[in-house]
Amino acid sequence: MVLNSGGIQGLERGTVAIVATDSAEDSLTWYLVECFGSTIWNVLPIAAVVIVFQVLVLRRPLQNLPSLSWGFLFVVLGLTFFLVGLEVALFPLGQAMARQLTSPEFLGDQVDFGGREIPAQVVWYRFYWTYLFAFLIGFSTTVAEPSLIAVAMKAEEVSGGAVRARGLRFAVALGVAVGITLGAFRIVMGHPLALYIILGYVFVMIQTYWAPRSIVPLAYDSGGVTTSTVTVPLVTALGLGLASQIPGRNPLVDGFGLIAFASLFPIISVLGYAQLEHWLQQRWAKKPTQPNTKSPPLAAGGYSTRVAATDPNTLNHGLTAISTRIESNQASTNLEDGPHFPREPQGKTCNQFGSKRANLQTRRPCDLN
Amino acid sequence: MLSWQTVKMILQGSLRAIWASFRDLIPIIITVVFFQLFVFQRELPNVAALLLGLALVMAGLALFIRGLEMGLFPLGEQMAKDFARKGSVPWLFAFAFSMGFGTVFAEPALIAVAQKAADLIVAPESLGDGWTEQELRQRRQTFAITLRAVVALSVGCSLILGVVRIIRGWQLHYFIIGGYILVTILTCFAPAGVIGLAYDAGGVTTSTITVPLTAALGVGLASCIQGRNPMLDGFGLIAFAALSPIIFVLLMGILWY
Known part of the structure; x- marks a missing residue:
């Protein structure tokens, strides 16, 4: 996508968008054409690779070719409309706001470091509008992020509903919101970036050790997904505005x-979301007297009866879990231990890498989501 | 050939998807409007362009998600399956x-x-x-x-x-x-x-x-x-x-x- 790049391009994009507001109607057609072209350019190599491999290597006709082609067309058209709409409506306004919030005129009555030379870190709390804006814009842009929607849909499908698409997206959005707010605070205070990032990754490592294992790959993936189409232009505008207004900050860094x-904080929040759910589930599992009419845990044969009852610690320690890996693959039915995946009926034909796995016809023992 | 049934199905799905994408956009709309009206205390500039852009974003997101379900997801899975079958x-x-x-x-x-x-x-x-x-x-x-x-x-x-x-x-x-x-x-x-x-x-x-x-x-x-x-x-x-x-x-x- 034209838009989903970081600092260098975000800067340039911002100026283009502002110019465009003057004659939105004139430039709309041009934008549509431009965006359509770049989206086509984005899809072309994928289509080429797929066709080449399908024809030369796999030598199998694609099933539902018309539906696939319609899908591709929808994706291209949808992305075009999406990007053009953002350029026309949201980016100019949001980027102008990010700049105004950090401009001396706006901060003048709050932070008077122009005349009296008060360092920004002394009056850091006066930037409250900036923090609120950072939080809200981080949250709201992430909720609307198409790549994240795609990954969340996939996760819900794969986990058989154990991971809710909406819950995952809110967890990621909350992570981005907190991350951006903390990042804005860091710029105001002038703390070294590396300190925060290294501490963050140390925290992620500790969390990875304790978190339910099956959520870990998804959490890492959602970290990579957030730096995309909607979030980057607005967040970059905020960072650049803040860094260029406060003396002694480097806009590029x-x-x-x-x-x-x-991209760091969603990992923490998604791991935290899974840990919270896991903790609630364990708490529930420890109270057998509590009636549950829908699905008694004994009938489920999932994690909470088979594994948690014997040794609740071993499986959850991601870093020590290799030894228990083989067992866990056989018992994988719910969120703690890898959710149940509905197997394809023709699974017999697609297992050239090994023999067919036993199909576990179980539901999750409880669903607290 | 598209039968009436498929057209109806696509239309229904699209409408549902447009509603879903509108819900996804509510936070961003609230944020921008709140800051414009209450923090900067200014009117919304160019409301027509704003609404047009929002309509485009909504339609685009809905189309994109529909396209994912119809095109990209099945394609990726089918190719993975074919490669696994080929071994x-x-x-x-x-x-x-x-x-x-x-x-x-x-x-x-x-x-x-x-x-x-x-x-x-x-x-x-x-x-x-x-x-x-x-x-x-x-x-x-x-x-x-x-x-x-x-x-x-x-x-x-x-x-x-x-x-x-x-x-x-x-x-x-x-x-x-x-x-x-x-x-x-x-x-x-x-x-x-x-x-x-x-x-x-x-x-x-x-x-x-x-x-x-x-x-x-x-x-x-x-x-x-x-x-x-x-x-x-x-x-x-x-x-x-x-x-x-x-x-x-x-x-x-x-x-x-």
């Missing part, structure tokens, strides 16, 4: 620094 | 590599970033005097192409590594944590001008079309291979694709200077 926060 | 690991590697390399090398965002970076980095100030305009342009061209090739190569390689990981069932977090430790070490040695670029490149590779296809491919592969769990092994390709360009570009920066 601090602008991309916010993006680094936006 | 040829080298061809699977070749497919993963060319998908990663092809999409990233042609990525418009990367082309723009590479051009911008070439202008910034291959400048008379850093090279010294005595360069003609012709030579300078040529060097910039070389730099931009090299950068794009390096980023594309990194994504191709990372997808191969990701596929190996799915087949062997290795744990993801060793790679990711190891990768970030490597990034931290390389950041200390890399020239300052390349660091921002490297982190930028990591964001460019996770484009909106590549992400769904990669996710579908990984999940499809993991659900076809015996003993692999789609949740545990299927995800993680995107994390690789976002991390590897940082490492490769930092390495390139160290070697270039």
Whole structure:
């Protein structure tokens, strides 16, 4: 996508968008054509690779070719409309806001470091509008992020509903919101970026050790997904505005620094979301007297009866879990231990790498989501 | 031929999707309107363009999601299944590599970033005097192409590594944590001008079309291979694709200077 790049391009994109507001109607057609072209350009190599491999290597006709082609067309058209709409409506306004919030005129009555030379870190709390804007814009742009929607849909499908698409997206959005806010605070205070990032990754490592194992890959993936179409232009504008207004900050380093926060904190929040759910589930499992009419855990044969009853610690320690890996693959039915995946009926034909796995016809023992 | 039934189905689905995408946009609308009206205490500028843009965004998001369900997801899963059925690991590697390399090398965002970076980095100030305009342009061209090739190569390689990981069932977090430790070490040695670029490149590779296809491919592969769990092994390709360009570009920066 034209838009989903970081600092360098975000800067340039911002100026283009502002110019465009003057004659939105005139430039709309041009935008549509431009965006359509770049989306086509984006899809072309994928289509080429797929066709080449399908024809020369796999030598199998694609099933539902018309439906696939319609899908491709929808994706291209949809992305075009989406990007053009953002350029026309949201980016100019949001980027102008990010700049105004950090301009001396706006901060003048709050932070008077122009005349009296008060360092920004002394009056850091006066930037409250900036923090609120950072939080809200981080949250709201992430909720609307198409790549994240795609990954969340996939996760819900794969986990058989154990991971809710909406819950996952809100967890990621909350992570981005907190990350951006903290990143804005860091720019105001002038703390070194590396300190925050390294501490963040140490925290992620500790969390990975304790978190339910099956959520870990998804959490890492959602970290990579957030730095995309909607989030980057607005967040970069905020970072650049803030860094260029406060004396002693480097716009290039601090602008991309916010993006680094936006891809680190979702990992923490998604792991935390899974840990919270797991903790609630365990608490529930420890009270057998509590009636549950829908699905008694004994009948489920999932994690909470088979594994948690014997040794609740072993499986959840991601870093020590290799030894228990083989068992866990056989008992994988719910969120703690890898959810149940509905097997394809023709699974017999697609297992050239090994023999067919036993189909576990179980539901999750409880669903607290 | 489209029957009335299909048209009706598509229409119904689209309407539902438009409503869903409107719900996704509510937070952003509230944020922008709140700040404009209450914090800046100004009127909304150009309401017509704003509404038009919002309508486009909504329709676009709905179409995109519909397209995902109809096109990209089934395609990724079907190809993963076909490769698993064929059982040829080298061809699977070749497919993963060319998908990663092809999409990233042609990525418009990367082309723009590479051009911008070439202008910034291959400048008379850093090279010294005595360069003609012709030579300078040529060097910039070389730099931009090299950068794009390096980023594309990194994504191709990372997808191969990701596929190996799915087949062997290795744990993801060793790679990711190891990768970030490597990034931290390389950041200390890399020239300052390349660091921002490297982190930028990591964001460019996770484009909106590549992400769904990669996710579908990984999940499809993991659900076809015996003993692999789609949740545990299927995800993680995107994390690789976002991390590897940082490492490769930092390495390139160290070697270039």
